[in-house]
Amino acid sequence: MINLYTWPTPNGRKISILLEELEISYNVIPININKNEQFSKEFSLISPSNKIPAIFDQEAKKNIFESGAIMLYLADKFKKFLPIKYHWQVIEWFMFQQTQVGPLLGQTHQFLFYNPGKSKFAEEKYKNYAKRIYQTLDLQLKKNEYLGFKYSIADIATWPWVARFERQRIDLEKYPNVLRWYKLIADRPAVIKGYNVVGTFEKIPLT
Numbered sequence: 653m654i655n656l657y658t659w660p661t662p663n664g665r666k667i668s669i670l671l672e673e674l675e676i677s678y679n680v681i682p683i684n685i686n687k688n689e690q691f692s693k694e695f696s697l698i699s700p701s702n703k704i705p706a707i708f709d710q711e712a713k714k715n716i717f718e719s720g721a722i723m724l725y726l727a728d729k730f731k732k733f734l735p736i737k738y739h740w741q742v743i744e745w746f747m748f749q750q751t752q753v754g755p756l757l758g759q760t761h762q763f764l765f766y767n768p769g770k771s772k773f774a775e776e777k778y779k780n781y782a783k784r785i786y787q788t789l790d791l792q793l794k795k796n797e798y799l800g801f802k803y804s805i806a807d808i809a810t811w812p813w814v815a816r817f818e819r820q821r822i823d824l825e826k827y828p829n830v831l832r833w834y835k836l837i838a839d840r841p842a843v844i845k846g847y848n849v850v851g852t853f854e855k856i857p858l859t
């Protein structure tokens with residue numbers, strides 16, 4: 653059994669969606685980051701950076717923090733969503749998510765959605781970064797059904813960030829291949845279930 657420490661954010665949803673796709677049972681432990689619960693002493697022992705998501709694998713008696721590490725751990729443990737044949741293609745797009753999609757779109761939310769009007773420079777910078785990310789994804793998805801050719805941890809990691817396109821002021825109609833991929837994944841039963849495992853119910857955009 654896996655304990656999942658999470659909150660309804662793109663990084664948290666990556667793990668709940670992967671656990672649903674893996675069809676394994678897990679316990680959800682809500683860590684309300686709006687109430688600073690991530691800074692509790694108890695949670696620091698599981699996530700030393702005081703961020704969600706984190707897991708505790710009861711069977712292996714192992715804590716893991718950082719969403720990327722958790723996804724690689726689960727893909728390796730259950731031998732799913734990181735196919736041998738497309739290993740490096742998946743890793744490339746998985747790393748693109750870890751290093752660009754997550755961090756830069758996270759900042760885009762900060763400046764364009766939560767704090768508009770505070771810094772013209774930052775708004776311009778992240779608006780352009782967001783467009784560049786969507787252009788990169790669109791080109792890859794024009795050539796391939798999924799980011800790493802087969803549905804994989806690269807798609808599962810990226811999709812919850814794209815689901816926040818409204819906060820990024822992105823018009824998905826301008827990225828038709830991303831839109832096709834987004835809708836395809838949004839229809840998956842595991843994605844629908846994994847999207848809402850904690851907090852108040854949120855409708856998946858465009859569904």
Ligand SMILES: N[C@@H](CCC(=O)N[C@@H](CS)C(=O)NCC(=O)O)C(=O)O
Binds near residue numbers: 662664690703717
């Ligand atoms: N690189 C980390 C980022 C995790 C992260 O930024 N988590 C956010 C929610 S999406 C969080 O816990 N924020 C609370 C805080 O920073 O105090 C990962 O991929 O797991």
